[in-house]
Amino acid sequence: MAYGDCMTIDWDTVRCFITVAEKKSLMAAAETLGMSNATLGRKIDALEMATGLQLVLRGPGGVTLTDQGVEMLALAKAGGDHLFQMERLAFSLKSDRRALPIRISTTETMVSAVLAPQLPKLMEKHPDILVDLIMSTDLADLNRREADIAVRLARPKSDGLIARRLPDINSGLYASADYLKGCNPDNLKLHEEKLAGLDDQYGAIPESVWMNEHGLQQAVSVQTSSVFALLEIAKSGAAIAMIPDFLAKRHALIPIAAPQSPVRKPWIVFHRDNRRNPEIKAVRNWIAECCQASFGTG
Structure with a gap:
C-alpha cells in the first residue's frame, strides 16, 4: 500500500x-x-x-x-x-472532576488488606487527591500508562520504570484451633495433613516451589488463586494454609512449625516521567507507610 x-x-x-x-x-x-x-x-x-x-x-x-x-x-x-491520557481526561471531565485519579495497580491482597483500610489517612492529609485502586499483576499497565503506580512482588526490568523496595512480606503455614483440635502445632507431620495452596495461575511462584521442594504438594487438598480464599479456608478449619504473617495475625490463626517459608520482596514501581509529580509522590509515600505498618521492617 x-x-x-x-x-x-x-x-x-x-x-x-x-x-x-x-x-x-x-x-x-x-x-x-x-x-x-x-x-x-x-x-x-x-x-x-x-x-x-x-x-x-x-x-x-x-x-x-x-x-x-x-x-x-x-x-x-x-x-x-x-490516547490513555485522553481517556483519563475524558473520564475526569464527564465526572465533573478537575483532578485525575491516581491509578494504583496491585494485587487483591494489597488493595483489600493493606491500602483500603488506610485510605482515611491519605484523605485526611491530601483531601484533593483521588485514587483508583486496580487489582492487576501486569506491569504492562504501567508501560501503557493505564496506571500511575504499581506494587509488584518482583523488580521490573522495563526501561523507563523506577522501582523502590518495600518491607518484606513474610509468610508461613497457619491453621485454626478448630483444625488442630488440641494437637501440638509444633509437632505435625505436614505430609499427612490437609494443606491449601495457591494454584498455578501465576506460574512457578515461590510458594508453589516451596511446596514441591518439601514434598508437600501431594498433601494439598484445595488450591485457589486468591490469598483471601486461603485465609478463609484456614479460618474455617478445613486445612492448613500458607498465608502472609500479617494477615494470619490479624485473624488469630495459629502458626504451624515448618521449614523457612518464602519471603516476598515487594517493590513500588512508577514511570520515570512521574517521579517529580507531587500528587503521585504523595501517594507513593502513603503506600510505603501502609506497607511499613502492615509488614514491619521485614
Missing part, C-alpha cells in the same frame, strides 16, 4: 496489537483483552491489511514480531500513551 492510500486504523486494533506483542501469545492476549482468539486474530489481520505490512509471525511457540512489527510497536506505544 503506497503512502497516501486510504488507510484506516482504529485505536482498539492498535491496542490489540500492543497486547499481543507484550504477551507473545494470541491466547494470553485474548484472555487479557476479554475476547476470543478468533476475534483477536481478525483484529491483527485487519491491522496488517490496513498497513500493508506483515507485523507478526504466528507459530506453535507463540507470536513474534517481524522487523517491521518492532518498528510499528514503538510508534503504537507512543501513540497509546497519549
Whole structure:
C-alpha cells in the first residue's frame, strides 16, 4: 500500500496489537483483552491489511514480531500513551472532576488488606487527591500508562520504570484451633495433613516451589488463586494454609512449625516521567507507610 492510500486504523486494533506483542501469545492476549482468539486474530489481520505490512509471525511457540512489527510497536506505544491520557481526561471531565485519579495497580491482597483500610489517612492529609485502586499483576499497565503506580512482588526490568523496595512480606503455614483440635502445632507431620495452596495461575511462584521442594504438594487438598480464599479456608478449619504473617495475625490463626517459608520482596514501581509529580509522590509515600505498618521492617 503506497503512502497516501486510504488507510484506516482504529485505536482498539492498535491496542490489540500492543497486547499481543507484550504477551507473545494470541491466547494470553485474548484472555487479557476479554475476547476470543478468533476475534483477536481478525483484529491483527485487519491491522496488517490496513498497513500493508506483515507485523507478526504466528507459530506453535507463540507470536513474534517481524522487523517491521518492532518498528510499528514503538510508534503504537507512543501513540497509546497519549490516547490513555485522553481517556483519563475524558473520564475526569464527564465526572465533573478537575483532578485525575491516581491509578494504583496491585494485587487483591494489597488493595483489600493493606491500602483500603488506610485510605482515611491519605484523605485526611491530601483531601484533593483521588485514587483508583486496580487489582492487576501486569506491569504492562504501567508501560501503557493505564496506571500511575504499581506494587509488584518482583523488580521490573522495563526501561523507563523506577522501582523502590518495600518491607518484606513474610509468610508461613497457619491453621485454626478448630483444625488442630488440641494437637501440638509444633509437632505435625505436614505430609499427612490437609494443606491449601495457591494454584498455578501465576506460574512457578515461590510458594508453589516451596511446596514441591518439601514434598508437600501431594498433601494439598484445595488450591485457589486468591490469598483471601486461603485465609478463609484456614479460618474455617478445613486445612492448613500458607498465608502472609500479617494477615494470619490479624485473624488469630495459629502458626504451624515448618521449614523457612518464602519471603516476598515487594517493590513500588512508577514511570520515570512521574517521579517529580507531587500528587503521585504523595501517594507513593502513603503506600510505603501502609506497607511499613502492615509488614514491619521485614
